Amino acid sequence: MKRTHNNGDLRLSNVNEHVDLIGWVSKKRNFGQLVFIDLRDRSGICQLVFDETMKESLKEVRNEYLLNVSGTVMKRQSSNPDLKTGEIEVKVESFEIINSAKTTPIIIADDTDALEDTRLQYRYLDLRRPIMQQKLIMRHQITRSMRDYLDNHGFIEIETPMLGKSTPEGARDYLVPSRVHPGSFYALPQSPQLYKQLLMISGFERYYQFARCFRDEDLRADRQTDFTQVDIETSFLTQDEIIDFTEEMLVKLMKDVKNIEVKRPFLRLTYKEAMNRFGSDKPDNRFGMELQELTDVFKNSSFQVFKKCIESNGYIKGIVVNDFAHISRKEIDKWTNLAKKNGAKGLVTLKAQNHTLTGSASKFLSEDEIQALYDTCKLKENDVLFIVSDTWNKTCNALGALRNGIASELGLKKKNEFSYLWVVDFPMFDWSEEEQRWVACHHPFTQPKEEDIPLLDTDQGSVRSNAYDIILNGYELGGGSLRIYDNKLQTKIFELLGLSDEDIQTKFGFFVDAFQYGTPPHGGLAFGLDRVAMILSESDSIRDVIAFPKNANAKCPMSKAPTPVDNKQLKELHIEIVD
Amino acid sequence: MKRTHNNGDLRLSNVNEHVDLIGWVSKKRNFGQLVFIDLRDRSGICQLVFDETMKESLKEVRNEYLLNVSGTVMKRQSSNPDLKTGEIEVKVESFEIINSAKTTPIIIADDTDALEDTRLQYRYLDLRRPIMQQKLIMRHQITRSMRDYLDNHGFIEIETPMLGKSTPEGARDYLVPSRVHPGSFYALPQSPQLYKQLLMISGFERYYQFARCFRDEDLRADRQTDFTQVDIETSFLTQDEIIDFTEEMLVKLMKDVKNIEVKRPFLRLTYKEAMNRFGSDKPDNRFGMELQELTDVFKNSSFQVFKKCIESNGYIKGIVVNDFAHISRKEIDKWTNLAKKNGAKGLVTLKAQNHTLTGSASKFLSEDEIQALYDTCKLKENDVLFIVSDTWNKTCNALGALRNGIASELGLKKKNEFSYLWVVDFPMFDWSEEEQRWVACHHPFTQPKEEDIPLLDTDQGSVRSNAYDIILNGYELGGGSLRIYDNKLQTKIFELLGLSDEDIQTKFGFFVDAFQYGTPPHGGLAFGLDRVAMILSESDSIRDVIAFPKNANAKCPMSKAPTPVDNKQLKELHIEIVD
Structure with a gap:
């Protein structure tokens, strides 16, 4: 095999050079006595021309055959602006078939109409499609850019255990039966949270890890059995300092990977603002349609729905959609x-x-209220005003969902626009109706x-925490917090969460012990790498940025995992299957 | 908190500067009216001086308290050459206790006499010892150097699945029961071997991954439940080209991490040479004591042992240990x-x-044989010659083990000497006495x-493979091979290994299918990162370069993993525990 150039790198400046290329046949066509082949490698596609003397020996060559060709670069008669190499072609002088190929079950091209399970079954061919290669290459560029930043700012990557302890808190664990300790199990990590805090106690000051994390939850479009987390922890920094370096890292990322200059500082919204303006704690602000506060407008409303809402200290809010009348x-039913x-x-709906x-509720509105709505919402002819009245939470959430749904339908979510923002000052506790107790919002x-x-001591629901989320295009990319490092405060929080000393010891045991030996103030955050890669590569699913993902049924259509195993294996692990 | 400098960075050039430092109290001592504290952070230690006015408020401060101090850098009266900061000290003007500390169960110093299980139980304190921090920092430098090289040579890091399919070949799998598919199991990967080859079929050409791999085998000093593999695969390269870039990467690694210039090309031994000269397929050539070929010397021996050996086509070999008489x-019994x-x-033993x-066998030696031994082995007064006679394999192995054992005892294995070499031309097959069939040496x-x-077709035992191992100081750092990409040849190998079509389909199913679609010639290798880090950091155990390792009983003394779990969890996974 000989190779002097990558196919995608050839340009007009290479004309008259002798080149040796390797690649897969992407397309083959006869044109008079000539044969044209598009030869593809990782770098791109180059057009080859074979004259009539080779026609016979090319007969067996079909799509996805692997060739090694030798020839001369020529200027094309008519250039192809869709190809980077579109101004040249290579006149082949000799060639060799390195390997043959059966007809592929899916077509190797950017566009595909293959079912996802077929694509996953033949993933090795699906990944041969240039668009899929570009996505995984971009994922690599993303990790490289982030690592670069972290390495150059004193962060040390440290690997934490994959076989850890199962904890009853949080999501469901994946368990791994122990052969050596009958009846005992390891758990795959849901996140390196405890370990990264322990590393701060050890004095590493700046840690990071591209960590595989596992949650045995039912899968959705943006969920997998496992995911990769860019996990970061620091000592001695304030929330502003953590936000600051994170922004720097992301600005560099956008420059490195997308060649886009993102301005700093990013928009920073408190949780309250985010909910009030966007009806979401992960607002997408690539488009407007912000929530309008209308409670005051309706303070004297005779409309029973609004009246009751105000009487029970509820909120009335709306969103305006232009030219939607x-x-x-x-369609109104759909949005309802x-x-x-x-x-x-x-x-x-008005x-x-x-x-x-106009609208079914319009008859309950006074002239003054209509005027006030026109003024407050700056209504123009053919606008539609959607209004929800309920508790603050429900009003915000419902309108936020409506805002997102309508924006998607109207095509306002431009994949090639990237809007970062922070949401800060999250509440410390949520009230769990189910358990009738406070639960930690973050941890x-x-x-x-x-x-x-x-x-x-007085108003737990109003306590805000030093927690922060970084949002991109309406996705929560990541989040983090400053951690408690004071034992007394920690004990107080545990009490508020209703944990007894015994609970604490069972659930957090060694971790709480560790806090007694000069724990530094520390805090950090974690990014979902799959999501970052999905958004930056403008993909619809995280499965497009994972080389060998599971399907929505937690199965790999290629390897068929999970599968039954030998009884001998189960016996060694001291377990058996029950129905 | 305020911090202007890291403790370990202060030098004479900082004298008279006002500095704010953060760190843990490493040592505190009174000297007349003054108090001295060694303040430690990740960067190192700086000596603080407090005058008599602060003595009272320092009373409660003990080892491992976390302080924030403010003061002025001064030249020391008598410098301490053991410390990078030994020429200066900081006269403290004010300080604040950030956090207090209980007495630590292990002493935070480079030297420790704590039991390993105690160290592992309080790993967060064990890792506070500067020597342990340096080891993990070096591990990070190693990954950074390798990644750098790979990134700059067109390699793309791609993550492969952690939840794969269990295969009956190879080591024992760690299994993960599936909740969604009752009775089915995922397996944690033993290596990304199949996936990296599939990525070559996908056309990625150059792949790497720092991959966590799992083998449920009994643990030894250099084994863990899981380990990190630097996994590499390439398309279109020859064995020499793969060896070439690997050497380049390692030379850069040694320069980056140890500031040592390693010469290329590395010594390259065939498997046969390695066994003949060093009695090992992972020879340590930091020292001599090479094996001497003595079969010819004894071709007419009257010593029954040697005579029989020669009659059955065996080999007689020896090693010489200088000044060992x-x-x-x-001791002779020990070596025997x-x-x-x-x-x-x-x-x-002679x-x-x-x-x-002299020696019990000497009476069977003729004058000529003694002279021949003196000549062949270049014996000097007080040398000891150890001789083994057996099959080639056994003779080489036994003497190789002896050579290693004696070299360890004599202190010939210098930890700060680094000797790389390649072993190539491994045999393709081993004969399995147990199964009475050929098995693959590599895969x-x-x-x-x-x-x-x-x-x-004629002499399977003599077939050599395009497989190669990279050796450092007698450890197999890694190994790899060129892979078969021709379907017919693959089928022939499977036949030789005694695999039926059904076996092939069950064991390698989708993988063999994938080879029909224009598979490129490909090959690669994999390094054990833990071993690299252990050797370069001059550690005795891989546990010293893993942040939170398991003990030899596959348990984590800190988290206590593995542990029993709730019955509810087992029920969800459709399994139960059996004795």
Whole structure:
């Protein structure tokens, strides 16, 4: 085998050079006495021309045959602007077939109409499609850019255990039966959280890890059995300092990978603002349609729904969709259902037409209220105003979901636009109706905001934490927090969460012990690498940026994993299968 | 908290500067009215001086308290050459206790006499010892150097599945029960071998991965439940080209991490040479004591042992240990036992004294034989000659083990000397006495040497493969091979290994299918990262270069993993425990 150039690198400047190329036959066609072949390697495609003397020996060559060719670079008669190499072609003087190929079950081209399970079954061929290669190459560029930043800023990558201890908190663990310790199990890590905090106690100061994490939950479009987390922890830094270096890293990432200059500082919203303006704690601000606060407008409303809401200290909010008045009754039903699915009891739909508002609820509106809505919402002819009234949480959530749904339908989510923002000041606790107790929003080691510590005794629901999420295009890329490093405060939080001393010892045992030996103030965050790669490569699914993903049924259609195993294996592990 | 400098970075050039430091109290001592504290952070230690006004407020401060201090850098009266910062000290003007510490169960210092299980139980404190931090930092430098090289040579890191299919070949799998597919199991990967070959079929051309791999085998000093493999695969390269870039990468590694210039090309031994000269397929050539070929010397021996050996086409070999004649009968017994443990039936020990040879077997030696031994082995007064006679394999192995054992005892294995070499031309097949069939030495996809292909039909035991191991200081750092890419040859190898079509389909199913679609010639190798880190950091155990290792009983003394789990968890996984 001889190779002087990559196929995709040849340009007009190479004309008259003798080249040796290797690649797969992407397309073959006869044209008069000539034969043309598009030869593909990782770098791209180059057009080959064979004259009539070779026609016979090319007969057996079909798509996906692997060739080694020798020839001269020539300027093309008519260039192909779609190809990087479109201005040249290689006149082949000799060639050799390195390997043959059966007809592939899927077509090796960027566009495919193959079913996903077929693509996954023949993943090795699916990954031969240039667009898939580019996605995995971009994933590598992303990790390289981030590693570069971290390496150059004093961070040390440290690998943490894959075979850890099962903890009853959090998501469901994947378990691994122990052969040596009958009846005992390892758990695959859900995240290196405890270990990275221990590394701070060890004094490493700046840690990172591209860590595989596992959660045995039912899969969705953006979920897999396991995922890769860019896990970061630091000592002695403030929240602002952590946000600061993270932004620097992401700005570099966007420059390195997408050649886009992102401006700093990123927008920073408190959790309250995010919910009030976007109805989401992971707002997508590539488009407007922000939530409008309308409670005051309706303070004297005679509309029973609004009246009752206000009486029970609820909130009335709306969103305006421009030029949307053409929607049908059926479409209104669709959006109403979406709002209901997201917690609203109903959706008021008003169309701005002829300087008034139409819609089934319009008859309950006074002239003043209509005018106030026009003013507050800056309504224009043919706008649609959607209104939800309920508790603050439900109102925000339902309108946020509606905003997202409509934006998707209207094509407002441009894949090649990238909008980063932070959401900060998350509440420390959520009230669990089910368990009738406070639960930690982030995790029980999250530090409450200094100024809210007095509220721990009086108004737990209002305590905010030093937790922060980084959002890109409406996806939570990652999040983190400062951690408690004071034993007394930690004990107080555990008490508020209703944990007894015994609970603490069982659930967090050695971890709590470790905090007694000069624990440094520390904090960090973690990114979902798969999501970053999905968004930056403008893909629809994280499966497109994972080489060999599982399908939605947690199965690999290629290897067929998971599979039954030998009884001998089970016996060694001291387990048996039960129905 | 305020911090202007790292403790270990202060030098004479900083004198008179005002600095803010953070760190743990490593040592505290009173000296007259003054108090001295060694303050430690990741970068090193800096000496602090507190005057009498602070003595009272320092009373509660003990080892491992975390302090934030403010002061001025001064030249020391008497410098401490053991510390990088030994020429300066910081006169403290004010300080704050960030956190307190209980007395630590192990002393935080480079030297420790704590039991390993204690160290592992309090690993977060064990890792606070500067020497342990340096080891993990070096591990990071190693991965960084290798990644750098690979990234700059067109390699792409691609993550392969952690939840794969269990295969009956090879070592024992760690299994993960599936909740979604009752009775089915995933297996944790023993290596990404199949996946990396599939990625070549996909056309990625150059792949690498720092991959966690799992083998459920009984643990030894250099084994863990899981290990990290630097996994590499390439398309279109020859064995020489693969060896070439690997050497380049390792030379860069030694320069980056150890500042040592390693000369290329590395020594390259065939398997036969390695065995003949060093009695090992992973020879340590930091020292001599090479094996001497003595079969010819004894071709007319009257010594029954040698005579029988020669009659049955065996080999007689020896090693010479200089100035070793002082060894006692008891020591001779020890070495004899070592040789026996490694397959020898016995060990002939001869001392070179007064121009003759003494020892229990000496009476069977003729004058000519003694002279020939002196000549062949270049014996000097007080040398000891150890001789083994057996099959080639057993003779080589036993003497190789002896050579290693004696070199260790004599301190010839210098930890700060690094000797790389390649072993190539491994045999393709081993004869399994147990199964009475040929088994693959490397794996069944390894390519036989072109010129040996005719021997596949006539003399399987002599077929050599395109497989190569990279050795450092007697450790197999890694190994690899060119892979078969021709379907017909692959089928022939499978037949020789006694695999039926059904076996092939069950064991390698989708993998063999994949080879029909224009598979490129490919090959690669894999390094054990833990071993590389252990050797370069001059550690005795791989546990010293793993942040949170398991003990020899596959348990983590800190988290106590593996542990029993809830019945609810087992029920969800459709398994139960049996005795």
